[in-house]
Every structure is written in C-alpha cells, then in structure tokens.
Amino acid sequence: MANDKNNFQLVANGILAENPIFKLALSMCPAVGISTTVMNGFMLGVAVLFVQVFSSVTISVFKDYIHPRIRIPTYTLTIATWVTVIDLSLAAALPEAYAKMGIFVKIIVAFAIITMRLEMFACKEKVSSSFWDGLGMGLGFLVGMVVIGFVRELLGSGAILGYDVLGFKPLLFFILPSAGFFVVGLMMAFFNYIEDRYKRSKGQK
Amino acid sequence: MKDILTIVFRLTLSCILAGTVMGTTFVLTNKAKKHNEHVKEERVAYSLLGFEGEAPESVKINSVHRYVLSQAGEQFIGYFLPAGEDAGSEFVFLQIDLDGNLEAQYPVDIAPEIAADPAEQTAAIVAAIGPGKSLRYAEKYQFITDGGERTAYLIAGKFPGFKTHIAVMLAMETDFSIIGFEVLEHEEDPGLGAEIEQEFFKNQFAGKPFEVLKDLDVVKAPIPDEYMEALQVELPPEELEKVMEKYRGNDIYALTGATISTVAVTDGIKSMVKKFAYRVSILDSVIKDQNISVSI
Numbered sequence: 358m359a360n361d362k363n364n365f366q367l368v369a370n371g372i373l374a375e376n377p378i379f380k381l382a383l384s385m386c387p388a389v390g391i392s393t394t395v396m397n398g399f400m401l402g403v404a405v406l407f408v409q410v411f412s413s414v415t416i417s418v419f420k421d422y423i424h425p426r427i428r429i430p431t432y433t434l435t436i437a438t439w440v441t442v443i444d445l446s447l448a449a450a451l452p453e454a455y456a457k458m459g460i461f462v463k464i465i466v467a468f469a470i471i472t473m474r475l476e477m478f479a480c481k482e483k484v485s486s487s488f489w490d491g492l493g494m495g496l497g498f499l500v501g502m503v504v505i506g507f508v509r510e511l512l513g514s515g516a517i518l519g520y521d522v523l524g525f526k527p528l529l530f531f532i533l534p535s536a537g538f539f540v541v542g543l544m545m546a547f548f549n550y551i552e553d554r555y556k557r558s559k560g561q562k
Numbered sequence: 563m564k565d566i567l568t569i570v571f572r573l574t575l576s577c578i579l580a581g582t583v584m585g586t587t588f589v590l591t592n593k594a595k596k597h598n599e600h601v602k603e604e605r606v607a608y609s610l611l612g613f614e615g616e617a618p619e620s621v622k623i624n625s626v627h628r629y630v631l632s633q634a635g636e637q638f639i640g641y642f643l644p645a646g647e648d649a650g651s652e653f654v655f656l657q658i659d660l661d662g663n664l665e666a667q668y669p670v671d672i673a674p675e676i677a678a679d680p681a682e683q684t685a686a687i688v689a690a691i692g693p694g695k696s697l698r699y700a701e702k703y704q705f706i707t708d709g710g711e712r713t714a715y716l717i718a719g720k721f722p723g724f725k726t727h728i729a730v731m732l733a734m735e736t737d738f739s740i741i742g743f744e745v746l747e748h749e750e751d752p753g754l755g756a757e758i759e760q761e762f763f764k765n766q767f768a769g770k771p772f773e774v775l776k777d778l779d780v781v782k783a784p785i786p787d788e789y790m791e792a793l794q795v796e797l798p799p800e801e802l803e804k805v806m807e808k809y810r811g812n813d814i815y816a817l818t819g820a821t822i823s824t825v826a827v828t829d830g831i832k833s834m835v836k837k838f839a840y841r842v843s844i845l846d847s848v849i850k851d852q853n854i855s856v857s858i
Contacts, residue, residue, distance in 0.1 A: 393753035401752070424572045426565070431576050438580040442587045449591035452598040460749050460756060532753070533819055 364489040371493025377470045378501030378541065379548050384470040388502060389537030391461070395518050398506030402499025404443075404461045406492070409471050411439045413479040413491030420480045432475045433466075440466050470498060508540050599746075603731065606744045607716055610733035611706060620709045623716070624858045627683065628700040628841070631657060631691075638665055640697065641845055642677075642687060645669065646855030653677060654856060655687050662844040664852050666691075703838065705858040712736055712858065717838055721830030723748055724755045724822045732831060738772040738839045743831060755823030762793035763824075766814050767831060769806060772839065778832050779813040780825050789815075 362370065377383050384405075392398040412435050416423070423431050444462045447455045465471070474494050479487040510516055513531030515523035530536050608617065617623065629640035638657050645654040651669035659665050668690040670677075677683045680699065688697055704716035715734045720727045728748040733741035743764060750756045757763060762785070770778065791797050792805040816824040849856055 390754070391752045397752045422572065424569055427569050427573050430573060434576055434580045438583050441584045445584075445587045445591045445595065448598065449594035452602065455598075456602075460752055463749055529818070534754070 362486075364485070367486060367489040368493035368496065371490065371495070371497040372500055373497075375494075376497040376501055376548075377494055378498060378505070379545050381470070381473070382541075382545075383473055384468045384498070385538075385541065387464060387468065388498075388505065389541065390534050392502050392505040392509060392537060392540075393513065393532050394510040394516075395503055395506040397461075398502030398504075399499065400458050401461045402495070402502045404458060404465055405468065405471070405498050406495030407443055408436060408439050408462075408465050408468075409474060409495040409498075410488060410491040411443075412436050412471055412475060413487040413494075414484060415439070416475045416479040417482060417484045417487035423480065428476065428480065429472070432472050435475070436468075436471055437466050470494065504544065505537065505540050508544075509536065603718070603746065606731050606746065607704070607733075610716065610731065610742050610744060611714060612741075618708075621713075622707050622857075624705045624707060626703045626705055626845075626858060628703065629684075629687070630698045630700050631695055632698075633695040639841075640687070642670070642683065644674075644857050646857050649855040654854065655690060656845075656848060656854070657691070658844065658848055662847065664848045667852070667854060703842075707858065710857075714741060715838070715842070717834060718746070719830065719834040721826065721833070723750055723758075723826045724820070725749050725751070728758070728823075728826060728830065730827075730831065730834075732834060734835065734838075738775075738835055740767050740770045740775065740831070740835070742768045750820070750823050754817070755820040757817045757820060758823055758827050761795070762790060763817060765793040765795075769810060771810070772835065774811050775832055775835055778828055780816050780821065780828050781813045782816045782821060784818075785815045 371377070375381055378385070378388050387401065391401050412432070415435050416432065419431075440462060444459065447458065447462065474491065478490045482490070507517065509531045510518075511523070512527050513529060513536070515521060515526045528536075531540070607623070608615065611617075613621070624644050627642040629642065631638040631640045636659075638659055641656045641658065642653060643656070645651050649669065651671040652674060653670040653672065655668045655670050657665040657667070668687075670686050670690045672682070672686045677686070684697060684699060688695075691697075702718070705712060706714040706716060713736065715736070715738075716731065717734070718729070718731045720729045722728075726749045728750070729746040730743050731746055732743040735741060745759050745764075748756070748758065750758060785793070786809075788797075788805050789809050792802045792809075795802065797805065814824060814828045848854070
C-alpha cells in the first residue's frame with residue numbers, strides 16, 4: 358500500500374493540498390457553469406460528495422476483480438449506478454430535497470474528479486482509506502464550489518444565499534459561465550500565494 | 563484469446579451486477595416516486611387555480627382523455643369524457659374524424675373510481691366500441707367547472723428543452739389566455755436554463771391573452787426595472803396590475819445566458835395552447851351540434 362497518511366490527513370489532503378478545483382483543476386466545466394450562487398455550489402458539492410464516497414468504496418472493494426484493461430468502463434459503470442441509485446432513492450424518500458437537488462445529481466456521471474480519484478487512489482488502496490479519501494475529495498469540491506459561489510453571487514447578483522446584501526448588482530458578468538474561469542483563476546493564484554508565503558516563512562525559521 | 567474472454571466475462575458480470583442494483587432500486591422506489599409525483603401535480607394544479615390547499619365545494623375538476631383511434635386504415639380522434647346527468651351512463655366516448663365531424667358516440671358505464679385507472683379505462687372503452695379498432699392513449703385534459711359553468715382548463719405537456727425534456731402544467735381561462743404555468747420536471751443547467759423555475763420568468767406568461775400568445779416571441783433584452791418589480795410581486799396591487807397591463811402585449815424577455823431554454827419554453831407553451839384551443843373548439847362544436855349531454 359503506497360499510502361502512509363492517516364484518515365485525518367487524507368481528508369485534509371482533499372480539502373487543501375489536493376483540492377479538486379484549486380489544485381487539481383478537475384471538473385472545471387460543471388464547477389464554472391453551476392457555481393453561480395452559494396446554494397447551487399453547495400447542492401452540487403453535496404451530490405458529488407455522496408457519489409465520490411460510494412464509488413470510491415465500491416471500486417476499492419472490488420479492486421482485485423477489475424481487469425486492468427477495462428478499468429475505465431468499470432469506473433463509469435460504477436459511477437452511473439450510484440448516480441441512478443441516489444437519484445431514484447432521493448425522488449422516492451425526500452421529494453422536497455429532490456425538487457432542489459435532482460438536476461445536480463444527474464449531471465455528475467461525467468465528472469472527471471470522480472473517475473480520476475478511482476484511478477489514482479481507490480483501485481490501489483484499502484477500503485477504509487478510500488472512504489476517507491473520497492470524503493476528503495468530496496468535501497474539497499464542496500468547499501471550492503461554495504467559495505466560488507460566494508464570490509460570484511456577491512459580485513454578480515449582490516446577494517448571499519439569495520438575500521440581497523449589497524442592494525445593487527456590481528457586475529452581472531460574474532453570473533456568466535466565462536466569469537467562473539476568472540474567479541477560479543484568481544482564487545488559485547490567491548491560494549498558491551498564501552501557500553508560498555507559508556512555506557517560505559517556515560523555511561526561514 | 564484468453565484475455566478477450568476474461569474481459570468479456572468480467573465486463574458482462576459488472577454490467578449484470580450494476581443492472582441488478584439499479585433495477586432493484588427502481589422496483590423499490592418506483593411506487594413512492596409515482597405517488598410523490600401525483601401529490602406534487604395535485605398541489606401544483608391547486609396553486610395554479612388559486613385554491614388554498616383544497617378546492618371549494620362547488621368546483622369540480624373533470625378529466626377529458628384524448629385517444630387516437632384507427633379503424634380500417636383510417637384515423638380518428640377519441641374523447642373520453644364524463645356524461646351529463648340525464649345521459650344514463652357515467653361516461654361517453656366520442657369518435658371524431660379528422661375533419662371534425664362526429665363518427666359515433668358510445669356510452670361507457672363504469673364507476674369514476676375505476677375510470678381513474680388508465681388501464682381499466684382503456685379496457686372499458688375497448689369493450690364499448692367493439693372489435694376491429696385499435697386504440698392509443700394520447701393525453702389528459704382537465705376542465706374546471708364551478709357550479710356547472712366552465713371556468714378554466716388545466717393541461718400538462720412535455721417539450722424538448724436545452725438538454726432533455728421540460729414538463730410543465732399550464733392553467734388557462736376559458737378564452738385560452740394563460741393563468742399561469744409551473745415547471746414540473748426539467749434538467750436544464752443550474753444557474754442558467756434552470757432559471758425557468760423563477761417566479762419572475764413564469765409570471766411573464768401570466769395573463770397573456772390568446773391573441774398575443776399566438777405570435778409570442780423571445781427578445782434578448784434586459785427586463786425593464788418596473789416590469790421586474792411587478793414580476794417579482796414587489797409592487798402594491800393596483801400599481802402591479804397597471805405595469806403588468808403595460809407589458810401584456812410584449813414578447814418574453816430571454817433569461818441571461820439561457821436563450822435556448824427561454825425559446826424552448828415559449829415555443830412549447832405556445833404550441834400546447836394552440837393545439838389545445840383547436841381541439842377544444844372542435845370538441846365543443848361537436849357536442850353542441852349533436853346535442854350530446856356532457857358535464858364539462
């Protein structure tokens with residue numbers, strides 16, 4: 358087993374060191390298209406979190422039986438199965454939540470971050486580590502989406518969580534998909550800068 | 563060769579496994595899902611018609627079912643509707659040819675509770691019209707009557723959106739002007755096309771008369787401030803009515819970044835209403851000309 362991190366480090370790794378959006382730059386299309394408000398970002402984040410955890414665990418359980426030549430179809434199949442199961446169960450058990458989350462769940466099938474995590478981690482590591490890694494990656498995605506959503510909603514519609522806080526709309530541009538890239542890029546730069554400063558200050562000590 | 567067989571075997575097995583999981587979930591959840599959808603539809607219908615939770619005593623919601631009937635290579639339209647009190651049967655099935663003339667009418671005497679089940683209903687109609695005809699269910703319309711007087715129509719429909727289908731429920735006055743509509747199901751992009759669910763978008767359609775609706779188009783322009791306030795119901799009632807009146811003849815303002823979804827909804831609703839108005843006019847003229855006793 359290549360992994361020598363404990364569970365907490367695995368979760369923290371997904372949120373900070375290997376944040377899917379700011380560090381790995383994966384699943385950018387949905388991230389950019391949907392993170393127009395805090396709520397949208399949160400919903401998509403929760404949906405990804407569940408699918409990522411379930412898929413990681415499933416692949417980890419069956420890793421010895423998956424033929425290396427057909428890993429990718431197997432991953433896709435696993436993700437599609439979990440997306441369908443979550444979609445159907447949500448529609449049956451929690452119709453109110455489904456009304457809000459339904460559209461987010463269905464678009465996850467094509468997310469790069471989930472496939473990539475199955476390929477890089479879950480197919481090599483033991484089940485418990487895969488669970489924590491999936492949780493970390495899901496949370497990392499969720500945090501990233503909420504942060505981007507916060508900036509875009511504030512600048513684009515002058516509101517937070519639907520409540521008008523500014524009283525005017527500073528830049529409608531931020532609602533549009535292309536602005537998502539600007540926000541992600543600027544945040545990447547910001548986080549890298551902080552990290553850089555942190556590392557330097559440590560190195561100097 | 564051995565590799566191919568292993569790959570085929572394992573992939574097949576994974577597919578069977580995945581299929582079993584999905585199938586089981588579907589079987590376990592389908593009933594609850596259907597029930598939830600039914601409850602939602604009822605709630606949407608009541609809110610569109612402006613009833614609070616429950617319909618008043620005098621109001622009746624009558625279902626009219628449209629069928630396509632083929633007989634000896636010819637196509638007919640069939641309507642299954644509740645018969646009048648003096649008709650001697652609970653329901654009546656009208657067979658109308660494509661020119662709008664009545665071909666035949668059949669009394670169908672089954673209890674309303676049984677007719678509510680689509681399979682039972684079709685079986686009863688087949689028994690009533692006799693052999694040699696094939697019957698295909700098309701759709702359901704709801705005619706709202708208040709004390710016997712027709713007050714509104716309620717129809718559900720589906721049309722292609724930007725990604726998949728958009729399902730809506732639409733309420734109309736008797737002159738086919740729109741009371742309002744509600745999106746039942748869609749998979750448009752959140753933040754863009756999914757904005758079709760917003761009040762301000764849906765309210766643009768409310769009150770549009772049939773004449774305006776016939777040539778309704780989409781304009782790519784920002785919604786004027788006063789109209790936006792009216793659409794979001796932020797104005798006092800008298801002023802709101804004045805602003806809405808001012809924009810009544812206007813086209814639909816496209817959602818920012820989601821022109822395709824806007825056009826899809828506009829065209830979808832336009833064609834739903836046009837077809838419905840055409841069909842109802844034929845049905846009504848047949849009922850009137852032949853003096854058929856119905857309760858719609």
